[in-house]
Amino acid sequence: xxxQRSIYRQLIGLYPPTFREAFGKEMLEVFExxxxxxxxxxxxxxxxxxxxxxxxxAWSCEPARxxxxxxxxxxxxxxxxxxxxxxxxxxxxxxxxxxxxxxxxAGTLVILTALLFxxxxxxxxxxxxxxxRRFTVAMVAAASIFGAAIGGTVSIDRxxxxxREGTPIALSLPGVKLDALSAPSSEAARLxxxxxxxxxxxxxxxxxxxxxDQTVVxxxxxxxxxxxxxxxxxxxxxxxxxxSWRRLQTA
Amino acid sequence: xxxEPMSEQTFLILLSLAERPRHGYAILQEVxxxxxxxxSLSTGTLYGAIKRFLDAGWIRRVADPDAANAARDRQAYxxxxxxxDAVAAEAARLESLAKLSRARLKVKEA
Numbered sequence: 001x002x003x004q005r006s007i008y009r010q011l012i013g014l015y016p017p018t019f020r021e022a023f024g025k026e027m028l029e030v031f032e033x034x035x036x037x038x039x040x041x042x043x044x045x046x047x048x049x050x051x052x053x054x055x056x057x058a059w060s061c062e063p064a065r066x067x068x069x070x071x072x073x074x075x076x077x078x079x080x081x082x083x084x085x086x087x088x089x090x091x092x093x094x095x096x097x098x099x100x101x102x103x104x105x106a107g108t109l110v111i112l113t114a115l116l117f118x119x120x121x122x123x124x125x126x127x128x129x130x131x132x133r134r135f136t137v138a139m140v141a142a143a144s145i146f147g148a149a150i151g152g153t154v155s156i157d158r159x160x161x162x163x164r165e166g167t168p169i170a171l172s173l174p175g176v177k178l179d180a181l182s183a184p185s186s187e188a189a190r191l192x193x194x195x196x197x198x199x200x201x202x203x204x205x206x207x208x209x210x211x212x213d214q215t216v217v218x219x220x221x222x223x224x225x226x227x228x229x230x231x232x233x234x235x236x237x238x239x240x241x242x243x244s245w246r247r248l249q250t251a
Numbered sequence: 252x253x254x255e256p257m258s259e260q261t262f263l264i265l266l267s268l269a270e271r272p273r274h275g276y277a278i279l280q281e282v283x284x285x286x287x288x289x290x291s292l293s294t295g296t297l298y299g300a301i302k303r304f305l306d307a308g309w310i311r312r313v314a315d316p317d318a319a320n321a322a323r324d325r326q327a328y329x330x331x332x333x334x335x336d337a338v339a340a341e342a343a344r345l346e347s348l349a350k351l352s353r354a355r356l357k358v359k360e361a
Contacts, residue, residue, distance in 0.1 A: 015295075019302065022302065023298040023301070025297070026275050026298070027275070027298050029275070029276070029325075030275040030276045030279065030294050033276045034276065034279070034294070040315075046291065046293045047294060049293075050293035050295055050296050051295060053295075053296070054293065054295030054296050054298075054299050054361060056297070057299045058295075058299055058302070061299075061302065061306075070271075072254075076283065089318070114283050140351070163330065193342050244352045
């Protein structure tokens with residue numbers, strides 16, 4: 001219960017200062033009472049699913065939100081998750097480096113693009129919640145970052161394809177030969193990279209590449225989209241949808 | 252005074268305070284009971300709504316009549332006259348809609 005209480009207290013810290021002062025203590029008490037009554041998993045699921053809506057509503061109702069809560073304030077409040085994420089990335093990158101014995105290869109780049117997108121997403125949400133005038137700019141920036149992240153993944157995928165990962169179906173025209181750019185050095189590394197690719201590459205992609213007079217068409221089928229991309233995109237969608245809805249209401 | 256139509260959540264939260272003041276957890280339980288378990292609010296959603304109702308003057312903060320000695324400072328929420336009017340207006344709107352629906356359905360059946 002102490003851990004749950006501590007996590008929920010962190011979540012309450014994401015609400016605007018005036019809201020926290022008015023209701024923070026009560027919210028914590030109510031949350032504890034609900035968890036004590038049982039079904040902690042259901043309660044957590046509901047709380048987390050509703051969180052983007054509740055936060056967006058609370059921040060958009062803040063009278064002087066631009067002054068009272070600059071975007072950096074939200075980012076600063078997310079410092080614990082950000083530190084945890086950074087630690088995870090460092091650990092994942094380190095294990096990736098060890099497994100593949102290379103500095104510049106697919107797994108590392110996938111992590112870095114995910115990192116770029118996550119931080120970009122958090123920043124965009126923060127700006128969109130704290131300053132309505134920057135909403136459009138923030139959404140365009142988020143879309144660009146998403147595009148960059150996906151673009152990065154796609155270019156990485158070519159390496160994965162070259163390394164024969166992600167269950168590719170390659171249709172090569174006569175005389176075409178794929179280079180093994182980042183071929184894993186061992187069976188363990190190959191397995192690691194394969195599992196990683198399965199979790200981080202899009203479901204289906206068609207690659208067309210020209211090399212001199214040769215053309216390569218590659219169809220890649222792999223696992224689901226990285227959940228981090230999905231989660232961040234959903235968060236942006238919730239925040240954007242909610243703000244647009246509010247703006248329509250007050251128009 | 253003209254009232255905008257309310258969402259079901261808003262209506263049920265206000266209705267849960269119609270009989271007597273309740274604290275946050277009791278409101279959640281009452282809303283769940285009034286909706287036969289269909290609507291279960293998150294804590295964040297509830298307090299977001301409470302803030303809006305306080306700002307609109309529909310509810311007010313009072314000392315919790317159910318609080319034990321150890322929690323005497325616990326707050327509860329009570330429906331104001333303005334809030335009661337809003338709930339009554341919404342109930343009348345729903346009643347009128349229900350009447351209209353029944354009348355139309357009868358015409359179709361006949």
